[in-house]
Every structure is written in C-alpha cells, then in structure tokens.
Amino acid sequence: MMSAPRLAADWFDGRSARARPVEVWLDGGALHFGDQTAPLHSLTWPERQRHGQRQVLLPGGGLLSFADADAFDAWAQASGRSDSAVVRWQQSWRLALLSLVLLVAGLLGAYRWGLPWAVDRVVDLLPRAAEQRLGEHLLSGLDGEWLKPSRLAAEQQQAWRLRWATALSRARGNGGPAVPERFEIHFRDGGKALGPNAFALPGGDIVITDELLKLLSDEPDAVLTVLAHELGHVQHRHGLRLMLRAGAIGVVASVVVGDFSALLAAAPTLLASNAYSRDNEREADRYARTLARAGGVDASRMAVFFERVAKKRGATVERHPVAIAISSHPADEERVRFFSEP
Amino acid sequence: MSDLHAAPEAAVLPSPMSGPRVLEIRFTGSGSEYFRIWAVNLLLILVTLGLYLPFAKARRIRYFYANTLVDGQALSFHGDAWKMFRGFLLLVLLMGAYTFAGKVSATAALVAFLILCGVWPALWRASLQFRLGNTSWRGLRMRFDGALKDAYLACAPLYLPLMVFMAWSALMAPATDTDRAAVQAYGITSLLVMGVVLLLSPLSFALFKRYQHNGYRIAGQQAQLDLSNGRVYLLGLKLLGVTLASALVAVLVLGLLVGGLFIATGFKPDTSAPLTQVGFYAIGLLVYLLVFAVVLPFGAARMQNLAWNGTRSQALGFRSSLKFRSLFGLTLKNWLLTALTLSLYRPFAAVATARLRLEAVQIDSREDPADWVAASLAGHADATGDIAGDFFGIDMGL
Numbered sequence: 250m251m252s253a254p255r256l257a258a259d260w261f262d263g264r265s266a267r268a269r270p271v272e273v274w275l276d277g278g279a280l281h282f283g284d285q286t287a288p289l290h291s292l293t294w295p296e297r298q299r300h301g302q303r304q305v306l307l308p309g310g311g312l313l314s315f316a317d318a319d320a321f322d323a324w325a326q327a328s329g330r331s332d333s334a335v336v337r338w339q340q341s342w343r344l345a346l347l348s349l350v351l352l353v354a355g356l357l358g359a360y361r362w363g364l365p366w367a368v369d370r371v372v373d374l375l376p377r378a379a380e381q382r383l384g385e386h387l388l389s390g391l392d393g394e395w396l397k398p399s400r401l402a403a404e405q406q407q408a409w410r411l412r413w414a415t416a417l418s419r420a421r422g423n424g425g426p427a428v429p430e431r432f433e434i435h436f437r438d439g440g441k442a443l444g445p446n447a448f449a450l451p452g453g454d455i456v457i458t459d460e461l462l463k464l465l466s467d468e469p470d471a472v473l474t475v476l477a478h479e480l481g482h483v484q485h486r487h488g489l490r491l492m493l494r495a496g497a498i499g500v501v502a503s504v505v506v507g508d509f510s511a512l513l514a515a516a517p518t519l520l521a522s523n524a525y526s527r528d529n530e531r532e533a534d535r536y537a538r539t540l541a542r543a544g545g546v547d548a549s550r551m552a553v554f555f556e557r558v559a560k561k562r563g564a565t566v567e568r569h570p571v572a573i574a575i576s577s578h579p580a581d582e583e584r585v586r587f588f589s590e591p
Numbered sequence: 592m593s594d595l596h597a598a599p600e601a602a603v604l605p606s607p608m609s610g611p612r613v614l615e616i617r618f619t620g621s622g623s624e625y626f627r628i629w630a631v632n633l634l635l636i637l638v639t640l641g642l643y644l645p646f647a648k649a650r651r652i653r654y655f656y657a658n659t660l661v662d663g664q665a666l667s668f669h670g671d672a673w674k675m676f677r678g679f680l681l682l683v684l685l686m687g688a689y690t691f692a693g694k695v696s697a698t699a700a701l702v703a704f705l706i707l708c709g710v711w712p713a714l715w716r717a718s719l720q721f722r723l724g725n726t727s728w729r730g731l732r733m734r735f736d737g738a739l740k741d742a743y744l745a746c747a748p749l750y751l752p753l754m755v756f757m758a759w760s761a762l763m764a765p766a767t768d769t770d771r772a773a774v775q776a777y778g779i780t781s782l783l784v785m786g787v788v789l790l791l792s793p794l795s796f797a798l799f800k801r802y803q804h805n806g807y808r809i810a811g812q813q814a815q816l817d818l819s820n821g822r823v824y825l826l827g828l829k830l831l832g833v834t835l836a837s838a839l840v841a842v843l844v845l846g847l848l849v850g851g852l853f854i855a856t857g858f859k860p861d862t863s864a865p866l867t868q869v870g871f872y873a874i875g876l877l878v879y880l881l882v883f884a885v886v887l888p889f890g891a892a893r894m895q896n897l898a899w900n901g902t903r904s905q906a907l908g909f910r911s912s913l914k915f916r917s918l919f920g921l922t923l924k925n926w927l928l929t930a931l932t933l934s935l936y937r938p939f940a941a942v943a944t945a946r947l948r949l950e951a952v953q954i955d956s957r958e959d960p961a962d963w964v965a966a967s968l969a970g971h972a973d974a975t976g977d978i979a980g981d982f983f984g985i986d987m988g989l
C-alpha cells in the first residue's frame with residue numbers, strides 16, 4: 250500500500266506559543282500530526298489562495314501552520330482534498346469576472362422584476378394607517394421646508410372643492426373607477442422652488458399649489474384632470490411604492506458601492522426611482538382619463554396644462570439639459586395625445 | 592525546521608534567540624486575488640439576498656489574517672460564521688426597527704434613538720470580545736478584558752449631550768415655522784450642542800482608544816495605553832488647522848485656475864445663468880473633496896501613530912510611524928481609481944491601505960514570544976462574561 254503523502258508543519262497546541270515541527274498526513278478520515286490525531290470533520294481547513302499562510306485550525310484552539318503555501322496546496326491535492334466551488338471560482342479570473350457579470354445581470358433582473366414584486370408584497374401587507382402616518386409626517390416636513398400656507402381666498406378654495414366633489418359624485422353615478430377610502434386636497438403656496446405643481450403623498454394627502462391654480466384659473470377641466478391623476482397615484486399607492494423602492498435601491502447601492510461616497514450611492518437611487526415612476530405616471534394617467542370621462546370632465550384640456558407648463562419652464566429647460574434627463578414625466582406630446590384620444 | 596525525519600518526535604526546541612528583539616509586521620495580501628474573492632462574495636450575497644454577508648465577512652477576515660504576518664507567523668481567525676450570522680440578524684433587526692421608528696413618528700424615533708444609545712456600548716464591547724477572542728497568534732488566543740461599566744463611561748461624554756438634545760428637540764421643536772423666536776432659539780441651541788459635541792470629540796476619541804487598547808490581552812500580556820487628553824486635543828487643533836489651510840489652498844488654487852482661464856480666453860460668465868451656477872457648485876464640490884482627501888488621511892495617520900505609540904504591555908512596546916504623505920498619496924490614488932472604475936478598484940484599495948497601515952507598525956519585544964503560554968496556564972484565567980458577544984458573534988468594523 251502506498252503511504253499517504255506527508256508535509257512538514259508547525260504545530261501550536263493552543264497553550265504554548267512555541268512551534269513544534271511535526272509531520273502531517275491524512276489517513277482513515279483523520280489528520281495525523283506527530284503522535285496526535287484529529288478527525289477531519291472537526292478541522293477548519295484553509296481555502297486555497299496564492300498568498301498568505303495556510304493554517305489548519307484544530308479542535309480545542311490549536312493550529313497547524315504551513316509556511317510554504319504551494320507545498321501545502323500540492324500536499325492537500327495529493328491527499329485527495331478538493332477545493333470547494335467557491336474557491337474554484339475565486340481562483341479563476343474567468344469565473345471571478347463571470348460572477349461580476351452575473352452580479353450586474355442579477356442586480357438588473359432584481360431591479361426590473363424582483364423589486365417591484367417585493368414592493369407590491371410589502372405594500373399589500375402595510376396597513377393603511379401606517380401609510381397615512383407616513384404621509385402626515387412627510388407633509389409636515391414639506392410644510393416646514395418647501396410649502397407655505399395657501400394665499401388663495403377661502404371662497405375660491407371652497408369653489409374648487411365643490412367642483413371636485415361634483416365631478417367625483419357624477420363619476421360615481423356613472424360607474425366610474427373606485428376611489429381611495431381616504432384622500433384630502435391641500436392648498437399650498439409652492440413658492441419659486443415648486444411653482445405650478447401638484448403631487449400625492451402616501452396615505453392620500455394631495456397637495457396642489459396656488460401657482461398651478463393661477464396658471465389654469467380659466468381651465469377647470471384641466472385642474473380636475475390633474476387632481477384625478479393625483480388621485481390615481483393615491484389609488485395605486487404609488488407614493489409608498491416609490492419610497493420603498495428608493496429605500497431598497499439605496500441599501501443595495503450602499504452594499505455595492507460601500508462607504509466610498511454617499512454621493513455615489515445616492516445617484517442611482519434618484520435616477521432609478523425616477524425611471525420607475527414613468528410606469529406609475531402612465532397608470533395614473535389612465536385612471537385620470539377614466540375618472541374624468543365618467544365625471545363629465547373634458548380630459549383633453551390637459552393639452553393646455555402641458556402647453557402652459559412647458560412655456561413657463563421653457564426658458565430654463567433649454568439651458569438645463571439636466572432638467573430633461575431627470576424629468577419623471579413621459580414626454581408631453583405622448584401624454585397630450587393620450588388625454589385627447591377619443 | 593530543517594530535516595523533519597531527523598526529529599520525528601515533537602521535541603520542544605530551545606528558542607534560537609532570547610532577549611530584546613523586533614517583531615516585524617508584514618502584509619502579503621494581493622489586490623488581484625482579493626478582487627476575485629470580493630467578486631464571488633458579492634455574487635453570493637446577491638444570490639442569497641444579503642444573508643451571505645456574515646459568511647463573506649468571515650472569509651474576508653480570514654484572508655486578511657492569513658496575510659498578516661507578525662514575526663513570520665500569521666494571525667488566525669476562529670470565528671464561527673453561523674454565530675456571526677446571528678449577530679448580523681440582531682443588528683439588522685435593531686437597525687430596521689430604528690429606521691422604521693423614524694418614519695412612524697417623532698416620539699417613536701426618539702425612543703428608538705435612546706434605546707440604541709443605551710445598548711450600543713454593550714454591543715461595541717461584545718464585538719471587541721468576539722473579534723479578539725477569535726483571533727490567535729502562534730496558537731494563543733487574544734482576549735478583550737474591558738469592563739461593561741467602562742464601555743458606558745467611555746461613551747457617556749458623546750452620547751449624553753446627544754441624548755439630551757434629541758429628547759429636548761423632540762419635545763420642544765417648534766410646531767410651525769411662524770413662531771420666529773422659537774425657531775431662533777431652536778437654531779441657536781442646535782448650534783450650541785454641535786459645538787459642545789465638537790469640543791468633546793477629542794476627549795471621546797481618547798476615551799474610546801483607552802478603553803479599547805487597555806482591554807487587549809494575549810497570553811500574560813496586558814496592553815496599556817498611555818494617551819493623555821491633552822495630546823488628543825492638540826491633534827484636534829492641528830486637524831482643524833489642516834482643514835482650514837487645505838480649504839484655503841484649494842479655493843485659492845481653483846480660483847486662480849478658473850480666473851486665469853477666464854482672463855486668458857476673455858470669457859465673461861453670466862453669473863445669473865444656471866450653467867454658471869452649476870459650475871460654481873461643481874467647484875464647491877471639488878473643494879470639498881480635496882479638503883477631505885487631505886484631512887481624512889492626516890487624521891487617520893496621526894491618530895494611528897498616537898494610539899499605537901502609546902501602547903505597551905509587560906514585554907511589548909508598539910511603534911507606529913505611518914507617514915501622512917504616504918497615506919495621502921494612497922488615498923488620492925484609491926479615490927481616483929475607485930471612481931474611474933465604478934468601484935471595481937475597491938478591493939485593490941482595501942489591500943493597499945491595509946498594507947500601508949499595518950507595515951507602519953513595529954513591535955519591540957523584551958521576551959521571545961515563543962516562551963509565552965496561554966493565560967489560563969499562566970494563572971490569569973478569568974472567565975469574562977463574553978458569552979453574549981460570542982453567542983451572537985457580533986462583529987462590527989473592518
């Protein structure tokens with residue numbers, strides 16, 4: 250019978266720091282070193298690498314140290330030890346690069362299919378009350394930073410509320426789409442930063458700015474369609490989905506990019522969540538058109554809204570290529586066409 | 592260890608030299624090898640939806656330990672990845688609850704913050720116990736012997752003002768921004784607290800380092816850190832000076848460069864145009880990055896030297912001579928290449944930084960460490976209550 254291959258090692262017994270030169274060999278499911286034996290399953294075996302020392306950790310705190318890594322690898326192989334799959338991948342440039350490619354593909358796939366699926370499950374699980382509290386929290390934050398109390402006269406606000414309520418009740422009578430259990434319109438002054446704007450927060454709070462109402466004071470149908478669009482966001486809980494997505498992407502980005510820079514980690518979050526909301530915008534547009542038609546509102550007046558907003562932004566947009574790149578709305582023409590379709 | 596067949600029995604050889612000697616630290620890791628380990632680890636983390644993280648971490652620690660040679664012998668890591676997994680779950684739960692509480696309400700956020708502050712020193716100690724207790728050199732386990740009470744005392748000067756301020760701001764924060772006086776009072780108090788925290792941060796750094804280093808043990812050796820608060824405050828002042836000076840230089844150089852460019856080309860920018868404003872932001876960002884590229888390595892190099900030069904035990908003395916210039920050059924190179932390669936350079940950067948920082952340290956020993964025996968044999972047996980740390984395998988940092 251051929252004797253098992255042997256290798257020189259330094260044995261540290263875990264009590265004395267003195268190295269004891271021993272010979273090691275594998276035989277009968279056990280590692281023999283000097284006059285000692287340890288069953289194979291009780292050992293922590295080192296992974297094959299090009300650099301560094303090889304150490305076999307023994308039960309009870311001792312270890313065998315091998316100064317010559319190449320000799321150890323040759324001995325381990327000759328003794329019938331094979332590398333784990335992970336080690337084979339780590340030692341091959343081709344497989345390591347393949348894992349990077351798979352990583353990117355996996356991230357893209359998770360982003361395209363996994364994330365929306367997971368977000369939908371979480372949204373289904375999250376109670377409306379928690380969502381509402383989140384929305385209130387956001388609104389109070391916005392009220393401190395970006396929004397001021399509306400300067401619209403009380404009777405004007407009342408008139409807009411009345412128009413909206415009338416359209417909704419007419420839509421209900423005509424078998425329009427389901428409306429959320431809870432929603433509320435808030436009038437606010439958006440100042441220079443927000444300008445003509447309307448947005449829906451998680452939980453059903455819809456904010457519309459004085460600037461938008463002023464811009465469309467002669468186009469109530471456009472205003473009502475905008476509100477219907479925001480109600481679509483509320484109905485489909487887009488705000489919550491957006492926040493969950495941005496949060497998840499932020500976590501993944503920080504794992505990949507690491508602590509290198511918060512700046513780098515924030516960029517994909519912003520870009521990704523904007524790209525996402527394009528689908529949401531289309532969904533809200535569909536909802537708005539259905540609701541508007543059922544409520545006797547002329548949705549095609551949205552063309553005026555797009556035209557005026559574009560004119561208002563026009564000057565800045567031309568000089569701001571960035572503004573187009575990060576815009577979260579589908580191209581205006583496409584949406585005008587959608588709202589004007591018979 | 593020449594001819595093994597001539598010495599078949601595990602004979603205890605007399606040490607080749609006893610008496611004072613220097614234990615050199617060498618780091619033999621390779622960026623290209625760690626790159627491949629990193630790539631496969633990342634894929635496994637993704638495939639397991641993050642659950643592989645502690646296992647990846649254990650592998651990374653093993654790689655760095657196997658390549659850290661102290662006097663020719665590598666460190667070894669005995670940590671059980673499954674225990675680290677438990678610690679990882681605990682931390683994820685804790686941070687998840689904290690983040691969620693922040694989104695629910697201000698009161699919930701405050702309670703979560705106070706709880707986190709309350710358990711953090713204990714977690715910190717547990718992680719030190721786990722890491723040290725699972726590190727060995729020449730078969731001798733290291734230990735961390737810091738008392739729980741001292742962990743809380745070390746954290747107190749930083750945590751207490753923050754906790755009081757958070758509680759105060761949650762209770763007293765102005766409800767609306769219409770009450771001018773309240774807003775002003777709130778702003779002034781916030782600034783005051785920030786100033787207090789800034790003033791206390793060198794003291795906190797000294798307390799953290801003293802707590803850590805005074806708890807390090809191996810065999811019969813008990814580390815002791817001689818680090819006065821005054822020296823840390825002096826370093827803090829220097830850091831402030833370097834920050835201001837580098838900001839000034841960055842602004843001057845960039846200003847001269849941009850101004851010179853305008854004069855040379857005869858271009859007069861329209862200060863109200865958005866593009867010009869974007870340009871100003873870009874310059875501001877560049878100044879910010881340049882300042883950090885100077886201040887971070889300066890602080891890191893000086894703090895490492897300060898902490899390790901003051902550390903000694905019965906037989907050991909540490910010397911750290913990490914040069915600011917080397918770390919600055921390396922940081923600049925790492926940042927640039929990491930940005931250019933979309934973070935593919937990160938593993939190379941990690942290996943290069945570890946090499947520079949580790950090899951800057953030397954250990955003077957008055958004894959031959961081969962003569963050491965484990966603490967339990969030397970009569971220093973003390974069963975510290977590190978069961979929590981070991982059970983959960985909490986491991987932070989690195």
